[in-house]
Amino acid sequence: MSRDRLGSLEQQVLLAMLRLGGDTYAVPIVREIREHGGDISHASVYVVLRRMQNRGLVTSDMRPPGPNERGRERRFFQVQAAAVAQLQETKRTLSSLWQGIEVLEEPR
């Protein structure tokens, strides 16, 4: 697997992050993906985020809990431009591949 392509888990995580505003932490990502019918573990999201951080697709920083929240600091991740570009490229590739396959056409 080439390093500059996005894996399916990475796509899911990035899309969920963008839906959540592009700046979030792992728990909402897990919940977002599950709400859309995906099944993913926190551990997987955690590992995928770290990996994308190493590749410069996301950045992270630690933030203290909000005034009404309990617990300690959480690590927030931000989607970077490179990630958006890769997502667009992946979408293009996949869309063109999807086109014209009649058996996969959903009934209108």
Next chain:
Amino acid sequence: MSPGQYPARTPVIGWLLRWIHGAEEAGEILIELRELGWYERRERGALRARLLFWRESLRHAAGRQLRGGMDPDDGDGGPGLGAWLTDTRHALRKLRHSPLHSVITVAVLGLGIGAVTAVFSLVNMLLFATLPFAQPDRLFTLEDVLTRPGQPANPYTPQARSLYALRDLLPEVDLAGHRFGTFRVHGGDVPTQVIGVHVTDRWFETVGVRPFLGRGFSQEQQAAGAGASAAMIGHDLWQRRFGADTSIVDTTVLLNGQPHLISGVMPPGLRFPWGSEVWVQSEFDRTATFSLGTVMRVPEGTGLTELRAQLAVATDQVAQMYPETHTHLRFNAKSLRDYLVDNRAGVAWMLLAAVAMLLLLACANVAGLATVRVLGQGKELAVRAALGSGRGRLFRLVFIEGALLAASGGLLGLAVAVLLQRSLASLGSAPQSGVGLVLSIGMDYRVVGFTTLTTGLAAVLASTLPALRALNSGRAGSLLRTRGGGEDRTTGRLLSATLASQAGIGAVLLIVSVTVAQAYMSLESTERGYEGTDRQVLRVVLPDEDFPGGDGRWQHLEQMARQIEESPDVVAAGYTHHLPMTPGTWTRPLTFEALRDGVAVSSRASVRWVGTSYLDAIGIDMLAGRSFTAEEMEAAAPVVVISAGLAARMSDNPATLVGGRVTTGSRDEDDRPWLEVVGVAEQAQEEWIHTDTVYLPYSDVPHAWVEMVVHVQPGTGVRQLAAWLPRVDPEQPVDDVRSLATMAATELQAERLATQIVGVLAVGGLIITLLGTYGLVSFRVGQRRRDLGIRMALGCDSRRLVWHVVSRGVALVAVGFMVGALLTWVLVPPLFGGSVAETDYVDLHLLNAGLSPDPGATSGSLGLVLLTASLASLIPVLRALASNPLSVLRED
């Protein structure tokens, strides 16, 4: 709404995550997992939330390995069953490829698990067995303590009076008493003689026994008081004599010639007290001075301290009621459990310590073997990682191998345990407590489980931890180093420590077992001073019913002895109330009159009441003077025969003692009769503790329970004598003729069992040490094959190479051994060296022999362990040297 945290406290998961991910990262993960848990609880309930939390946490724990690898998209969730099966097959193949290592590991595991389980089950039974009585913790025994020293003990206190007095004074405590008795059971061809007890009313309720058959003594029988016609019989007797006839209840059986109504059968194995097989209800004379065992059942919640306090008060009250008998007497209580199990506890603890040692040894060994196994596979793991195997996959492989080894070891261990247990049980020496509780040895499967779990955990942890460390720290590539394999500095030290410590543990096991074996052998070879061969023993019982007050007993016995001597097969016959070297002590303080520079000297000696021809019959020669005569018995003459050892300490010329005077009371008591010494007998070992003996005429204290010792012609069997006996006394049961030599052997059976157990542990330990050392050293040598090959290629002398490798292993083992030996020398004597306080039932003479490790045992063990280590090191070295150095070099 801002999210909360659930579950609030997660110490175990927290620890696990911190251990794997480090504190900082674990903190980040935990807070998020708890947040997820909070959402889940809000939406699907607390149980689902906890499940989710645990599942996610475990994924995180494994995630480092499972998803840290090369392929980012190996999907979510763990590996499927198929992957596990594939890896299991692979692991099996790998185990087959290194058969030696696999076999050694499984053997070590199996031996360790087996020996530990077998011995622990036995020790567990001795130490922690529950007594077969209802709520046994509420049971105590009553002891009288004489507050004025030097007074003769129990037999002179009217204990029945104490019992009935205490019943009145302590209404909350149930008291019941039992008195030793012997019963001739009629029915069948020949009568049989059994031990039994006369018991007070409420005895069964107090002790808390439910009969196997029948109902115990009914209220009406109890109310009738002297309804002495009711009897319970033991399960064994019921099977032996009455063919397990269930209709026996409410039938009448003759006991000592008197009809008794059988009201029930006791549960199997229960022969409390004193090995009883018959329990007869009796009313006791309150003034009679016989020995009465007393059992107390206290109300729920009353402890020993409270009971003792109550007894202390009662002591004074009873003393006021009966000043003539109870002035110098104090009541004390002891828990029934201590009373029954006490005597063996020392040995049981020793065995338990030895078992723990063996378990430790097995764990250390297995851990060492598993570690080298993983390290030995370093290259393979590194290659697999390079070829794209995920870390999870590699970790799984290692884990499965460890688990497979542990499981096979567990199975083998189970088999070994069953075998060992059978052989221990088949020694025919299922330990019987001195007071008649037959405890059955059963396999304790919880112990099997525990042992397997412990050693298995050692195996799995030892194989996965090094792999985990290497994989987590990204050092998978470092496993590729050829020289030294995966053995880094820490691991090297760890392995050295394992080698040394297993030698140390092995040393402790070996030295202790050799010491115990030596003590046992010294007991066995003790110069007894009497003849064991061609001596047969017949138990004769002369019940009170036939000989009221003991009158006529000695005449009957003397006549019986003379009649037995008429048999052509018999040389001589004589009787004693207590055979040499059988359980129980009969001691008296002794004072010699005006001896040794005119000073009266007192000494303690065992006392034997014997017939006129006993010394002759058992083969104890007279050194000076003579034995008693029938005339002296008739006249109740105050005469005594003393043993040579006693005589020698009192005078340089024992013969001069004949005609002197001696008393069996204490020095201060002027009312004790003085006895004339008529003879000095050859020194004989009558008892383990007290080697000095005085022999008194049987007529002095005519016991009901007597052993007739018969000196037979060489070659005469027990059957021949048994065939002759009915001519002497047709009433006398003859089913109990035994040879004295056999009896002496059975006498030491508990000691033999203990010795054998320690022996099993030591042999097991030695084999484990041998295998483990071999496994570790051969791994190390294998890792150095390249090194050795280069040296060989450069022309290094092979002898020097061998010395180089072997000396290192042997040195480590020697150091470990020294530490272990030192520990043994320091710890064993204070723990087991002292002699046990004298009680009525000291029946483990090993303890009295005073265990202390001796230099011979230690150096012998050292030699054995060093030899083992040398062999274990030598074989792999020689194997490595035998291969062509060039081909070894080419391998890389």
